Amino acid sequence: MIQTERLILTPETPELWSIKDHSGNTLGQLGFLHDLFSIELTESSKKLGVATEAATAWLHTHNTAQIQAVKPKSLESLQFLKKLGFTEAKHHLAWHGQLPENQYQQLNQQLGIATDSIKTPHHPSACQLIDCGPDVFNRPARLTPEATQAWHEMQLTATKDGVVLQLVSAYRSPKYQAGLIQKKLDNGQKLKDILTVNAAPGHSEHHTGRAIDLTTPESEALEEHFDQSKAFHWLNEHAASHGFTMSYPKNNPDDIIYEPWHWCYQAPDDN
Numbered sequence: 001m002i003q004t005e006r007l008i009l010t011p012e013t014p015e016l017w018s019i020k021d022h023s024g025n026t027l028g029q030l031g032f033l034h035d036l037f038s039i040e041l042t043e044s045s046k047k048l049g050v051a052t053e054a055a056t057a058w059l060h061t062h063n064t065a066q067i068q069a070v071k072p073k074s075l076e077s078l079q080f081l082k083k084l085g086f087t088e089a090k091h092h093l094a095w096h097g098q099l100p101e102n103q104y105q106q107l108n109q110q111l112g113i114a115t116d117s118i119k120t121p122h123h124p125s126a127c128q129l130i131d132c133g134p135d136v137f138n139r140p141a142r143l144t145p146e147a148t149q150a151w152h153e154m155q156l157t158a159t160k161d162g163v164v165l166q167l168v169s170a171y172r173s174p175k176y177q178a179g180l181i182q183k184k185l186d187n188g189q190k191l192k193d194i195l196t197v198n199a200a201p202g203h204s205e206h207h208t209g210r211a212i213d214l215t216t217p218e219s220e221a222l223e224e225h226f227d228q229s230k231a232f233h234w235l236n237e238h239a240a241s242h243g244f245t246m247s248y249p250k251n252n253p254d255d256i257i258y259e260p261w262h263w264c265y266q267a268p269d270d271n
């Protein structure tokens with residue numbers, strides 16, 4: 001068995017490994033048969049770095065074995081294998097034991113963010129996402145299956161109490177987060193100031209698929225005066241019973257500005 005931050009890989013046979021998250025949900029499988037290295041994922045786990053994380057961990061533990069891969073026909077698969085450290089030989093790809101850096105660390109490097117200067121902790125990404133929207137701007141939105149259910153239940157309970165909770169933002173990928181920061185840098189803002197509003201890629205809670213930014217009709221989105229609204233007072237009293245807590249209160253240790261609109265879901269049995 002191989003454990004990573006988000007995944008558990010278990011050999012079903014020596015050639016076939018199941019990929020699950022820590023809650024036991026099956027996300028896909030990894031195979032290594034007749035030199036053919038392959039990964040299949042469920043739809044809701046694609047493009048979340050699950051394949052890279054699973055492959056990296058598997059390659060790491062098989063470091064001593066001579067690992068080759070059949071040259072794939074699809075360009076996407078070829079790029080994936082190259083990203084994992086495979087290089088092209090004559091008729092196949094060969095692995096030389098070089099493992100890639102985490103994507104969020106690469107993104108931080110590109111932005112000029114020094115990893116050791118980041119006060120907000122690193123948060124593991126979501127393993128799977130489902131639709132939880134639309135948001136208040138009628139855009140699609142996604143969260144983990146557990147957070148989606150908790151959010152919908154909380155929203156419904158609030159409605160019954162005469163309180164309207166609206167979604168402003170849910171899942172944002174580390175790459176999207178990097179884009180937000182890059183845009184502000186391009187507009188001349190200082191990195192130090194930006195990081196008090198936008199957490200560095202890999203350090204935001206939005207890529208966990210458990211964080212939501214909320215608003216209500218009587219308030220402007222992402223404004224501090226949200227804390228004067230009926231919705232905020234309702235959240236203070238009832239959000240915890242739905243598993244949501246406010247991540248960035250006044251003077252938080254993460255050095256993020258006061259964000260009364262930002263709430264994060266934590267499953268009751270999680271530590």
Ligand SMILES: [Zn+2]
Binds near residue numbers: 212262263
């Ligand atoms: Zn937020």
